Amino acid sequence: MSDSxxxxxxxxxxAGVGVAGIAGAAAVGGALVRGExxxxxxxxxxxxxxxxxxxxxxxxVTPAQDRLHFVAFDVIxxxxxxxxxxLKDWTAAAARMTAGRDAGEIGAVDGIPEAPPDDxxxxxxxxxxxxxxxxxxxxxxxxxxxxxxxFGIAAKRPPALDDLPHFPGDVLDASLSGGDLCxxxxxxxxxxxxxxxxxxxxxxxxxxxxxxxxxxxxxTSSTSRTQATPRNLFGFxxxxxxxxxxxxxxLKQHLWVQPGDGPEWMTGGSYLVxxxxxxxxxxxxxxxxxxxxxxxxxxKGSGAPLGMAQEYDEPDVKALPVASHVRLAHPDLNDxxxxxxxxxxxxxxxxGLGRLNAGLFFMAYQRDPRKQFVPVQRNLSxxxxxxxxxxxxxxxxxxxxxxxxxxxxxxGRSLFS
Amino acid sequence: MSDSxxxxxxxxxxAGVGVAGIAGAAAVGGALVRGExxxxxxxxxxxxxxxxxxxxxxxxVTPAQDRLHFVAFDVIxxxxxxxxxxLKDWTAAAARMTAGRDAGEIGAVDGIPEAPPDDxxxxxxxxxxxxxxxxxxxxxxxxxxxxxxxFGIAAKRPPALDDLPHFPGDVLDASLSGGDLCxxxxxxxxxxxxxxxxxxxxxxxxxxxxxxxxxxxxxTSSTSRTQATPRNLFGFxxxxxxxxxxxxxxLKQHLWVQPGDGPEWMTGGSYLVxxxxxxxxxxxxxxxxxxxxxxxxxxKGSGAPLGMAQEYDEPDVKALPVASHVRLAHPDLNDxxxxxxxxxxxxxxxxGLGRLNAGLFFMAYQRDPRKQFVPVQRNLSxxxxxxxxxxxxxxxxxxxxxxxxxxxxxxGRSLFS
Numbered sequence: 001m002s003d004s005x006x007x008x009x010x011x012x013x014x015a016g017v018g019v020a021g022i023a024g025a026a027a028v029g030g031a032l033v034r035g036e037x038x039x040x041x042x043x044x045x046x047x048x049x050x051x052x053x054x055x056x057x058x059x060x061v062t063p064a065q066d067r068l069h070f071v072a073f074d075v076i077x078x079x080x081x082x083x084x085x086x087l088k089d090w091t092a093a094a095a096r097m098t099a100g101r102d103a104g105e106i107g108a109v110d111g112i113p114e115a116p117p118d119d120x121x122x123x124x125x126x127x128x129x130x131x132x133x134x135x136x137x138x139x140x141x142x143x144x145x146x147x148x149x150x151f152g153i154a155a156k157r158p159p160a161l162d163d164l165p166h167f168p169g170d171v172l173d174a175s176l177s178g179g180d181l182c183x184x185x186x187x188x189x190x191x192x193x194x195x196x197x198x199x200x201x202x203x204x205x206x207x208x209x210x211x212x213x214x215x216x217x218x219x220t221s222s223t224s225r226t227q228a229t230p231r232n233l234f235g236f237x238x239x240x241x242x243x244x245x246x247x248x249x250x251l252k253q254h255l256w257v258q259p260g261d262g263p264e265w266m267t268g269g270s271y272l273v274x275x276x277x278x279x280x281x282x283x284x285x286x287x288x289x290x291x292x293x294x295x296x297x298x299x300k301g302s303g304a305p306l307g308m309a310q311e312y313d314e315p316d317v318k319a320l321p322v323a324s325h326v327r328l329a330h331p332d333l334n335d336x337x338x339x340x341x342x343x344x345x346x347x348x349x350x351x352g353l354g355r356l357n358a359g360l361f362f363m364a365y366q367r368d369p370r371k372q373f374v375p376v377q378r379n380l381s382x383x384x385x386x387x388x389x390x391x392x393x394x395x396x397x398x399x400x401x402x403x404x405x406x407x408x409x410x411x412g413r414s415l416f417s
Numbered sequence: 418m419s420d421s422x423x424x425x426x427x428x429x430x431x432a433g434v435g436v437a438g439i440a441g442a443a444a445v446g447g448a449l450v451r452g453e454x455x456x457x458x459x460x461x462x463x464x465x466x467x468x469x470x471x472x473x474x475x476x477x478v479t480p481a482q483d484r485l486h487f488v489a490f491d492v493i494x495x496x497x498x499x500x501x502x503x504l505k506d507w508t509a510a511a512a513r514m515t516a517g518r519d520a521g522e523i524g525a526v527d528g529i530p531e532a533p534p535d536d537x538x539x540x541x542x543x544x545x546x547x548x549x550x551x552x553x554x555x556x557x558x559x560x561x562x563x564x565x566x567x568f569g570i571a572a573k574r575p576p577a578l579d580d581l582p583h584f585p586g587d588v589l590d591a592s593l594s595g596g597d598l599c600x601x602x603x604x605x606x607x608x609x610x611x612x613x614x615x616x617x618x619x620x621x622x623x624x625x626x627x628x629x630x631x632x633x634x635x636x637t638s639s640t641s642r643t644q645a646t647p648r649n650l651f652g653f654x655x656x657x658x659x660x661x662x663x664x665x666x667x668l669k670q671h672l673w674v675q676p677g678d679g680p681e682w683m684t685g686g687s688y689l690v691x692x693x694x695x696x697x698x699x700x701x702x703x704x705x706x707x708x709x710x711x712x713x714x715x716x717k718g719s720g721a722p723l724g725m726a727q728e729y730d731e732p733d734v735k736a737l738p739v740a741s742h743v744r745l746a747h748p749d750l751n752d753x754x755x756x757x758x759x760x761x762x763x764x765x766x767x768x769g770l771g772r773l774n775a776g777l778f779f780m781a782y783q784r785d786p787r788k789q790f791v792p793v794q795r796n797l798s799x800x801x802x803x804x805x806x807x808x809x810x811x812x813x814x815x816x817x818x819x820x821x822x823x824x825x826x827x828x829g830r831s832l833f834s
Contacts, residue, residue: 067607067634069764074771114705120698121652121717122635122762125645175769190484190607191635191648194764198650198773202702209771215632215764217484218539218608228542231608233615235538281537285619288531300538345539347486347611347632348765352592354491354626356615 046188049128052098054403055268056256059132060340060365061245063224065186068216068344069193070274070361071201072179072396073208075141080151084416086207090135090183090200091410100128103199120202123195131187133196135411136272136398139163141180156415158262160271160368161399167381169392176212176276176394184272184363190215212394214276216344216361223342229303229311233279233345233358234389236296237303240311241330243340254338257367265414268402270365273373276346278391279359287389295385297326323385329376337372339364359390369397463605466545469515471820472685473673476549477757477782478662480641482603485633485761486610487691487778488618489596489813490625492558497568501833503624507552507600507617508827517545520616537619540612548604550613552828553689553815556580558597573832575679577688577785578816584798586809593629593693593811601689601780607632629811631693633761633778640759646720646728650696650762650775651806653713654720657728658747660757671755674784682831685819687782690790693763695808696776704806712802714743740802746793754789756781776808786814 046065050058075083093103104118142157143149185196194215201210220232221239225246232238243250252258257266284292289300297320298305305315305326320327331338342365347358366372381387401412463482467475492500510520521535559574560566602613611632618627637649638656642663649655660667669675674683701709710716714723714737722732722743737744748755759782764775783789798804818829 071767076771114707116703117652117706117709117717119652120650120702122648122650124648124652124718189635191762194634194650194762194775198698198702198775201773202699205699205703210767210773211771213764213767213773215766217611218606231539231541233537233539233611235534235536235541281615282619282622285537285615286533286622289534290531292534300534301541345608345611347630349632350488350627350630354493354628356618356627356630358611358615 046130047127048130049099050130050132052095052133052404053406053409056270056403057132057134057400058098058403059134059184059186060270060342060400061223061251061255062130062132062186063227063245064219064222064342065130065132065188066217066219067187067190067193068219068361069185069190069197069213070216070363071183071185071197071213072138072211073181073183073201073204074211075150075180075207076209077207078150080416082207083151084412086204087135087412087416088410089203091404093199093203094133094196094411095404095407097123097196097199098128098131098133100126100131103196103203120195120198122198123192126189126192126195129187129189129192131185131192131196133200134184134186134400136182136184136400137161137412137415138179138181138396138398140178144180151416153415156263156265158266158399160257160262160266160370161397162370164273164369164395164397165374165378167377167392169381169387170395172392173394178396179211179398181208182272182274182396182398190217214346214361216346218345220343220345220360221341223340232360233281233347234284234292234296236292236298236300237311238343239341240298240303241326243338250338251340254367254372255340255365261367266399266401269400270340270367271369272398272400273362273364273366273369274394274396274398275362275392276394277360277362278357278393280355280389280391281358282355284389294321295324295389297321297324321385323383325380325384325386328379328384334376334379335371337376339366339372339376359393365400463547464544465547466516467547467549469512469550469821470823470826473687473820474549474551474817475515475820476551476601476603477687477759477817478640478668478672479547479549479603480644480662481636481639481759482547482549482605483634483636484604484607484610485636485778486602486607486614486630487633487780488600488602488614488630489555489628490598490600490618490621491628492567492597492624493626494624495567497833499624500568501829503621504552504829504833505827506620508821510616510620511550511613511828512821512824514540514613514616515545515548515550517543517548520613520620537612537615539615540609543606543609543612546604546606546609548602548609548613550617551601551603551817553599553601553817554578554829554832555596555598555813555815557595561597568833570832573680573682575683575816577674577679577683577787578814579787581690581786581812581814582791582795584794584809586798586804587812589809589811595813596628596815598625599689599691599813599815607634631763631778633763635762637760637762637777638758640757649760649777650698650764651701651709651713653709653715653717654728655760656758657715657720658743660755667755668757671784671789672757672782678784683816683818687757687784687817688786689815689817690779690781690783690786691811691813691815692779692809693811694777694779695774695810697772697806697808698775699772701806711738712741712806714738714741738802740800742797742801742803745796745801751793751796752788754793756783756789756793776810782817 102119303311519536720728
C-alpha cells in the first residue's frame with residue numbers, strides 16, 4: 001500500500017454519524033471512509049487534527065494527549081528495500097489517519113472485492129481526536145544482537161544511540177525491552193490510538209512483528225503551559241518542571257538534535273527513552289502523607305515544592321530532603337540536564353498476588369541521553385527514597401528522526417537515502 | 418472508614434485547578450478534597466455526576482461511559498461482620514466518589530497526621546466524569562470451592578446464580594475467572610475509574626484481595642437510544658439490537674429481577690456475566706470484506722443487517738447466513754432471550770508471538786442467565802463462524818443486588834440483614 005496505490009477516490013464521506021447510522025448507500029456502495037464528523041459523545045473534547053508534517057515529528061512537544069498506545073517492533077526481514085517500502089507506506093497511512101481519515105479503503109480495494117479491507121474499521125465515524133504518530137529507530141536496527149549490519153546503516157548509527165547502561169536495582173524483562181522500531185500513537189480517544197497502531201502493524205505484516213506494546217492513560221506530564229499538571233498513580237502532580245513547548249530556547253538546548261551533534265540525518269530529531277515502572281501502590285497507600293511528601297519533595301495537594309506555597313515556585317533544592325525525588329532529579333544536581341517527559345499511567349490488570357499491576361510508562365525525549373537521561377537516572381537509581389515503591393520492568397532507547405516535510409518525504413528518508 | 422468516621426468537615430474545596438495549581442493554603446492546611454471543577458482538557462465531555470442511589474444500581478442501564486475498570490475480589494476474611502462493615506464503607510466511599518468527591522481525606526485524617534491519607538489523590542482536580550460503581554456477588558461468596566458457607570448466606574443463594582456451564586471451545590484461565598465480589602467502575606476518564614477501584618481495594622485491605630482486573634475502552638454496546646452504536650475491534654458496529662434504557666417494558670421482562678423470581682433480596686437486581694474474549698485481529702484483518710460481513714451478518718460500514726439498507730432495519734433472520742453471528746444470537750432463534758450488553762474493547766499489550774493481545778471484555782446483564790445468556794452462548798459456541806477468530810479466556814457470573822436507597826442503606830443490606 002504505497003502512497004501511489006492508495007486510491008484517493010473517496011466518493012462518500014461519513015456524514016451524520018448518529019443514532020440513525022450511516023446512510024445505507026454509503027455502506028453498500030463504494031469505499032467507506034472516515035470523515036471528520038464528531039460522535040455526540042465526543043463533542044467538545046480535543047477532537048481536531050494535528051499537522052503531520054513539519055520540521056520535527058508531531059507527538060513530542062505536541063500538548064500531551066490523554067491516551068497512549070506505544071509499540072516496539074522487531075524487523076523480521078533482511079531486505080532493506082522492503083523495510084524502506086514499509087516506512088513509505090507507514091508515512092502515507094499515518095498522514096491519512098492523523099487527518100482523521102482511514103488508513104486505506106474499507107470496501108472494495110481498487111476494484112478487487114475479495115481483498116481484505118485496507119483499514120480495519122474500528123475508527124469509522126470517529127474524529128481525528130488529536131492523533132499523533134511518532135516513529136523511532138532502536139540501536140538494534142543499526143546492528144543486531146549478533147552484530148550484523150542487516151540494512152547497511154551501521155555507519156550511520158549516532159554515538160548518542162548507545163546502549164543504555166544497567167542501573168542499580170533494575171531487573172528488566174528483555175521481552176518488554178528494546179526493539180528495532182517504535183511507534184508512539186497518542187490521541188484523546190484510545191480507540192483512535194489503538195486503530196493507528198493496529199493498522200501500521202497490519203501494513204507491516206511480513207516486515208515487522210510486534211515485540212511489545214503498552215497502553216497508557218492520564219498523561220503524567222504536561223508539555224505545554226496551557227495544560228494543568230496531571231497526577232501520577234502516587235497521587236502527586238508530575239511534570240511541573242517539565243520542558244514545555246513554549247520554551248523554544250530550552251528545547252533547542254535540551255530536546256532537538258542540532259547540526260554537528262552527530263550524523264546529519266538526526267538533525268531536528270530527538271532521542272526517546274522509555275521505561276515501564278511498576279508502582280507498588282498498595283504499599284504507598286499505607287504510607288503517611290508526611291512520608292509521601294518527604295519522598296517526593298512536593299506537597300501532595302498543591303504540587304508546591306516542600307516549604308513553598310505554589311506549584312510553580314522554585315524549590316530551594318538544598319533545603320529539600322537529600323533523598324527526595326525532586327532534589328535528585330533537579331537540573332542543579334545534574335549539570336543542568338533537563339528532559340521533555342511524556343509518560344502515561346498504566347494499569348495492566350492485577351499481579352496474581354492481590355495487587356494491581358499499575359505504574360508509570362515513563363517516556364522522555366532529549367538531545368543526548370548520555371548527557372541527560374543516563375546521569376539523572378544514575379543519580380535516582382542510587383539514592384532516590386522512592387525506589388522502595390518502584391519496580392522497573394523494561395527499558396528502551398530510540399532515535400526519532402526529524403519530521404516529514406511533505407507528500408514526497410517519508411520517515412527515515414534522511415537515514416536510508 | 419465507616420460512614421461515621423469519614424469526617425465530613427471539608428474546609429477547602431479545590432477551586433481554579435489550572436496552570437497555577439491549587440492555592441498553597443489548601444495544600445498545606447487541612448483536608449484536601451476533590452471538587453467538581455473541570456480540568457481545561459476535559460471541558461465539554463461527559464463530566465457530570467450520575468446519581469448513586471435509586472431502585473436499581475447505576476452502571477447498568479446508565480448510558481455506557483467510554484472507559485471501564487472492572488475488578489473481581491476474593492474475600493480473605495471469614496468474619497461476616499468485617500465483610501459487612503467493608504460493604505458499608507464501600508457504599509459510603511462510592512457515594513462520595515461518584516459525586517466527584519474524594520474517597521476520604523487526603524490530608525490529616527481526624528487529626529492524626531501520621532495516618533495514611535484516606536484517598537490516594539490521583540483524581541484530585543478531576544470532575545465526576547460520569548463515574549458509576551456497580552457491585553456484584555459471585556456464587557463462591559455463598560458457598561466456597563470447598564463447599565463452606567463462610568458467611569451464613571448459602572440458603573440465600575439464588576438458583577439463577579448457578580455455576581455457568583462449560584461451553585464448547587472454551588479453554589479458560591481459572592485465575593482470570595470467577596470471584597467472590599466484583600466491582601465495575603465506568604467513567605468517561607480512565608483515571609477516575611482506576612481511582613475508584615483502587616480506593617475500594619485500599620479500603621478493603623485485609624478483607625478482600627484483588628483476584629483479577631480488566632481495563633477497557635470504547636464501550637462496544639450503547640445502552641441508550643441517545644448513543645451512536647460504537648465499533649468493536651473487528652471494525653463492526655456492535656450492540657445495535659441491544660436492550661436500551663428507554664425500553665422500560667423490555668427491561669422489566671429481560672433485565673431486572675422481579676418479585677417471585679427467587680430470593681427476595683435480589684428483586685430489582687440483575688445478573689452479570691463477564692467473558693474476556695481474545696480476538697485474533699491479525700487473522701481477521703486478512704479476511705475479505707465479503708467474508709467478514711457474512712460471518713457477522715451485517716454490513717461493515719452501515720451496520721445494516723445483510724441485505725438491508727439501514728442499521729436499525731429488522732434483519733430477515735432466515736435470509737442471513739446460517740452460521741452468522743447476528744442470526745445465531747437473534748431472539749427469534751433463542752426463545753426470545755435478550756441481554757443488556759455493556760462490554761468494552763481491550764488491548765493488553767502483545768502476546769510474545771508478534772500479535773496484539775486484544776479483544777472484547779464481554780459484559781451482559783439479565784434477569785436470569787439460565788434462560789438468557791446460557792442458551793444463547795450454547796448456540797454461539799456450537800455454530801458461530803466467528804469462533805475461528807475468537808479465543809475465550811475467562812468467565813464469571815455475579816448477582817448484582819438492587820440499588821442503594823439512601824445514606825442508611827448499603828450494598829448487600831438485603832442479603833446480609
